[in-house]
Structures are given as C-alpha cells and as structure tokens.
Amino acid sequence: MDCSGCNKCTEVRCSIETKCQQLDRNLMDKWGAISYPIYQTATFAHDGFGQSTGYDYTRMQNPTRQQLESIVAYLENGKDALAFSSGMAAIATVMELFKPGDHFIIDEDLYGGSIRLFNEISKKNGLTYTAISLSTEDITPYITEKTKAVYLETPTNPMMNVTDIRKLSKITKEHGLLLIVDNTFLSPYFQNPLNLGADIVVHSGTKFLGGHHDTIGGFVVVKDEELDERIRFIYKTTGAGLSPFDSWLILRGIRTLAVRLDRAQQNALELAEFLKEQEHVTKVIYPGLPEHPGYEIMKKQARGFGAMLTFEVDSAEFAKKILNNVQLIYFAESLGGTETLITYPITQTHADVPKELLEKNGINDRVLRLSVGIEGIRDLKAELTRVFAI
CATH class of the missing domain: 3.90.1150.10 (Aspartate Aminotransferase, domain 1)
Structure with missing residues (x-):
C-alpha cells in the first residue's frame, strides 16, 4: 500500500493490519502524543455559559473512551461503537432495547454468561426467547408476531458451531428483526458481521481486543443512526461506560491485534x-x-x-x-x-x-x-x- 501523501489513515484502502496500527494517527491529541492520553477525570470545566469543549461528565463521554470507540467502530465498519465496563454490560444494554412481551431467538450454544443473563434477567424483565441451533435450523417456524431479534455467536462458545450470517440476515430483514452477533471469538480482524447483514455487533473487549488478560471491557457496534441514538441514551442513563484507564489499555491492545x-x-x-x-x-x-x-x-x-x-x-x-x-x-x-x-x-x-x-x-x-x-x-x-x- 502506498501511503505517500496520505495524512489520514482512515482511508478505505488501508488494510486491516494498518487500521489496527495507524488509525489514531489523525486522532492524536493537540500535543501529538503517539500513545493517546488517559483523561482520568470525572468532569470537565467550561469557559462560560454555552461554551463547551464537547465533554461534560465521563459517564456520558470522555476523550480516551471516545478515541477507543472511534477505532472499534472503524474496525467493524460501523457508524458508532460504545465501550462498556464489560462484555456482559454491553449485552445487557442491548437487551434494554426491548420491552416486556418481546420475544427473541438465540443460538442454543452460547457463552454461559449470556445464557445466565437471558434466563435470570431478561425473563424477569418480561422477555421470552427460543433457543435453537442457528447453524442447522431455519428460524422461520419460530418467528412470531412478538419476535424482535435474533442473537448468536459464530463460531459459538465452546462448540465452535458456525452460522451463515449473510443467509440469516436475509430472513431477519424480511421479518423486520434485529440481527445481533457476538463477534468476540474472531474479533474485527477476522470477521465483520455488519458487512454481512448484522444490525448490532457485540464484543467482550476483555478478550482479543484487549489481548493481555489485564482489563475487562465490552463493545456494542451499530450502523444505524436511530439505533445508535437509542443505545447511547441507555448507555449514558445506566452508567456502564468503560473507564478512561481501561479504555487506554484496550487502545494499546488493538495496536498488536x-x-x-x-x-x-x-x-x-x-x-x-x-x-x-x-x-x-x-x-x-x-x-x-x-x-x-x-x-x-x-x-x-x-x-x-x-x-x-x-x-x-x-x-x-x-x-x-x-x-x-x-x-x-x-x-x-x-x-x-x-x-x-x-x-x-x-x-x-x-x-x-x-x-x-x-x-x-x-x-x-x-x-x-x-x-x-x-x-x-x-x-x-x-x-x-x-x-x-x-
């Protein structure tokens, strides 16, 4: 790849390897720091009424976390990414999109923590689900008028079942369902579910994105503006955002992804x-x-x-x-x-x-x-x- 004359390493022509390494070149702070700074602050001061830097309170936004979110969104080819305190916090926030009585379909082979969330929290909140083998079964017979989404991992944890995302997305779009894909096992380096028709991608950032067993984090990535606004509202309201220091650790991890x-x-x-x-x-x-x-x-x-x-x-x-x-x-x-x-x-x-x-x-x-x-x-x-x- 010829990068001569390019001062913005977010061009589509950049390889995934270069995206991981050089994306933040055009997002450096004003001092030109190669390692993006940790803005370890709870709140931000304003020069006066109506004058804002764009940051108010770290629960809602923080420069270090925003830097990380921008990079993960770009790696997943999404409109926006939201960084959470854990992968489970990310999934739990996505489930807040639904209301009592809503139904969703899940893969029967999922991470145990996800199954625990659906069994103990989602059901308590009035949601219902049907678990089937999404790698081998047609979801159509399980769709009802109350079905709102399909949730899967591919490959699954731990039995490594593989679902055809593009094929499944055709069905979900025909029925107006959200397709939610946990991409933790492959990371955006190997797979981009949004490109294949998914509506929401979730990650445990603790895993390959962080890459060093030294921090916990999670992500939700979307490509739809209205959906992004809904999730951001839940995000800032429930307060499950990733801390500045943990954001920095995952930024560091992505460089070697x-x-x-x-x-x-x-x-x-x-x-x-x-x-x-x-x-x-x-x-x-x-x-x-x-x-x-x-x-x-x-x-x-x-x-x-x-x-x-x-x-x-x-x-x-x-x-x-x-x-x-x-x-x-x-x-x-x-x-x-x-x-x-x-x-x-x-x-x-x-x-x-x-x-x-x-x-x-x-x-x-x-x-x-x-x-x-x-x-x-x-x-x-x-x-x-x-x-x-x-």
Whole structure:
C-alpha cells in the first residue's frame, strides 16, 4: 500500500493490519502524543455559559473512551461503537432495547454468561426467547408476531458451531428483526458481521481486543443512526461506560491485534492437527479444519478461523489429569490473550447452564477448550505431549 501523501489513515484502502496500527494517527491529541492520553477525570470545566469543549461528565463521554470507540467502530465498519465496563454490560444494554412481551431467538450454544443473563434477567424483565441451533435450523417456524431479534455467536462458545450470517440476515430483514452477533471469538480482524447483514455487533473487549488478560471491557457496534441514538441514551442513563484507564489499555491492545491473531491462529491450526493424532483425544473441533461443517462458510464470511479450539478426551478422569498437570498452559477462564489458556466449560464458563442444554450441545465432563496464545508451537506441543503421557 502506498501511503505517500496520505495524512489520514482512515482511508478505505488501508488494510486491516494498518487500521489496527495507524488509525489514531489523525486522532492524536493537540500535543501529538503517539500513545493517546488517559483523561482520568470525572468532569470537565467550561469557559462560560454555552461554551463547551464537547465533554461534560465521563459517564456520558470522555476523550480516551471516545478515541477507543472511534477505532472499534472503524474496525467493524460501523457508524458508532460504545465501550462498556464489560462484555456482559454491553449485552445487557442491548437487551434494554426491548420491552416486556418481546420475544427473541438465540443460538442454543452460547457463552454461559449470556445464557445466565437471558434466563435470570431478561425473563424477569418480561422477555421470552427460543433457543435453537442457528447453524442447522431455519428460524422461520419460530418467528412470531412478538419476535424482535435474533442473537448468536459464530463460531459459538465452546462448540465452535458456525452460522451463515449473510443467509440469516436475509430472513431477519424480511421479518423486520434485529440481527445481533457476538463477534468476540474472531474479533474485527477476522470477521465483520455488519458487512454481512448484522444490525448490532457485540464484543467482550476483555478478550482479543484487549489481548493481555489485564482489563475487562465490552463493545456494542451499530450502523444505524436511530439505533445508535437509542443505545447511547441507555448507555449514558445506566452508567456502564468503560473507564478512561481501561479504555487506554484496550487502545494499546488493538495496536498488536493483527500480529497476535496471526500468530495465535497459526498455532491453533497446528495444535488442532496435533490433537487429532493423540490417543486419548476423541474429537477436535476447530473451524479451520476442512472436515469442520462450517469450514466453507468461514472461508466465505471471515478472513481467518481464529485461535479458539475445543477438544474432547475419552474420560473425565483424563480431562482432570490434564488440568492438574499443565504448567506452560494456564488452567484459567477467559480467552484471547497472549498466553494459552485451557478451560473446563462444564465447571467454569458454562457452570450455570441447565444440564439438559449442556447435554444437547455436547458439553460434558470430557470437553476442554483452548484459547491458543503466541508461545512457540514446539513448546505448546511439548507441554501437551508431557501431560498426555503422565
């Protein structure tokens, strides 16, 4: 790419790698700081009546958070992005768009925290939902006159099911429904759901966007002005905005998003192939494997397959042996950082999901999830070889 003569790195011709690294070149503060400043303040002074800098109170807006929101909106090709104190705060705010009696359709395989929100908070607020396999089922028979939205992850957490966003969006548009896509697993580096017909994109910014397991955040990205105004009103009213310092941490993380995900994805594919050859591994689920049912869809709607993979072993005892003996790999919740993490969904991320739904989705005490990091691949393979041999 020839950037000669370009002083505004928000041109469409810029690659996604350059967007991650150089977007804020034309948004630097007046002092020219390369690292955007942390405006650690609760309130802003005015020169006089009717004279404002555009900022009043950090709950409503803050320069550091606005900088981050501008970057995330641009990476997702949205009109606006809103930065929240967590991914769950972002999803909870989106659900405030609906009123008692409204119905929505969700994928049956979702992050356990989302299912907990829908079961314990949304239902209490008078909302109803139907959970189906959006990767395999037609939503049309489940749409009623009260249905307002469809909510999904693709790939799903933790079973890595892939839904054709473009195909689904045709149906939601025909019926006037909002299509809400959680894009956490792939990040805007690999996938842009708004380009495929989604109306709202949500992220846990804690994960790949932050990338270092050192802060918690969330995002809502939209492309419609009226929808943006509605969500911003809820946002400033409920006060779930991301703090200036945490905004700065995620700004820093986005600068290395491209190189981190390229390396992590390369490692994930090699580990998936490695795990397929292991005696005690009965199943490997990674959308970058040609045998994955969503492989061809991923090739059409995403630029990569991500760094998340799930595998199943032949017994619960063996799964627990792995968890008790990993050293280089951390036994921990979360995902998307530079370190490789192994998670036991049935007792961690999905502990509050009803047993019957776990069984239906294939989440059992033999299933393990890997968030693959950027360590040397030989070291990761050696770690698993050692643990499997104990």
